[in-house]
Amino acid sequence: MDTGLLKVFLAVAEEGSISKAAQSLNYVQSNVTARIQQLEQELKTPLFYRHSRGITLTSAGRTFLEYTVKILNLLDEAKLAVLDSPVPTGSISVGSDTTAAVWLPAILSTYRGCYPDVEVHLKVGRAGELLESVLQHNVQGALMDGPVEHPELVQELLIQERIGLVIPDTMDYQGIRSVHDKTLLMLNSECLYRSRLESWLAEEGGRLGKVMEFGTMEGLLGCVRAGIGYGVLPLSYFTRMNVTEGIRIYPFPEQYAEVPTVFIRRRDLYMTSAFRMFIEELKAGLPEAVSGTERLQGSGGAVEEQAQ
Structure with missing residues (x-):
């Protein structure tokens, strides 16, 4: 089986469209259509459902996609193995x-x-x-x-990263209940830091308030300094970057500290x-x-x- 057919099939499966796959491969659309038809004839089964919104994989197509990805990646790794040398390049x-x-x-x-x-x-x-x-x-x-x-x-x-509570230095901190119902500022609301915080809050009878996500550490810390909310971050960030102006950091209790x-x-x-x-x-x-x-x-x- 020609690996070129596999690459065309993969592009169509990823794009969900013959025309978009043709654009990504820099082929004419008729060429892509012909190659998919050739592959389906060779396998003696349809790989795509054709409909007004484009195309979707059939059950056989989904199975073949898994093997296509493995085959193409294995070929790439074979090239790496042959070309690999003791000196990293x-x-x-x-x-x-x-x-x-x-x-x-x-x-x-x-x-x-x-x-x-x-x-x-x-x-x-x-x-x-x-x-x-x-x-x-x-x-x-x-x-x-x-x-x-x-x-x-x-x-x-x-x-084992150790995490800490980051608050503005204007906050009167009297323990974890001080952030009860206040806004938590995070880089990723799905991370383990949040669940550790929720466990600590629950132990002390508190609860998590609103959560606001940020794309950068600088933006998050700027909003902490402005009193918009508080954060949970690795202590290593502060020891390495020396950015503590306008904030205070409190390490988590031992049972919740390590991530x-x-x-x-x-x-x-x-x-x-x-x-x-x-x-x-x-x-x-x-x-x-x-x-x-x-x-x-x-x-x-x-x-x-x-x-x-």
């Missing part, structure tokens, strides 16, 4: 959630300094997006809150030398204050003693 693609992306640039900078012939692509997104990106081979691996349980994935615990950060990759992924060395550099450059079992305690006026 080529490119790698990794994903990261927003909070891990705070300390990742320093690691990437060191890595690029050691291996200038490797092109690095970074995708920042939410946990669900990153998980799907790894599964679909869009990135080779991703940093995210764990644990992540999936039969096709391998996860490796990197660090695991894991690195995930596909179980069947071919590990190029460039990717292997990236993982080694990643481990070597983890935030010192929160790696392993080390505990981050209050230091200076900005990070307060553990909140009660």
Whole structure:
């Protein structure tokens, strides 16, 4: 079977349209139609339903799509394996959630300094997006809150991030009940930080108020300083970035403080030398204050003693 047919089939399945697939492949529409018909004749079964809104996969088409993705990815990995060398070259693609992306640039900078012939692509997104990106081979691996349980994935615990409550320095803080019903400002409302906060609040008889999402750490902290609400963030961010003006940080109680950060990759992924060395550099450059079992305690006026 011609791999060119598989690539056309994949494009049509992803676009849900013959015309859009033709545009993405830079083919004429009739060429795409003919190739899909050739493939269906070869398999002796229809792969798409044709209707007024476009096309959708049949049951056989969905099954064939799974194998098409595997076949094309396996061919790509075969090329990588043949071209791979002990000296890292080529490119790698990794994903990261927003909070891990705070300390990742320093690691990437060191890595690029050691291996200038490797092109690095970074995708920042939410946990669900990153998980799907790894599964679909869009990135080779991703940093995210764990644990992540999936039969096709391998996860490796990197660090136990310790999180803290971030409030404006104008707030009269008298314990966790002080934020009862106040607005929680978050980079990702679906992250584990929120569930840890809800557990802490519930234990003290409080409850979560409104939640407001932000696209950047700078915007979130600016709104905390303005008194719009409060946040929950890794303590490593403040120890590394030294951005405590106008805010106070209270570490979470011990039972809620740690959030695991894991690195995930596909179980069947071919590990190029460039990717292997990236993982080694990643481990070597983890935030010192929160790696392993080390505990981050209050230091200076900005990070307060553990909140009660």
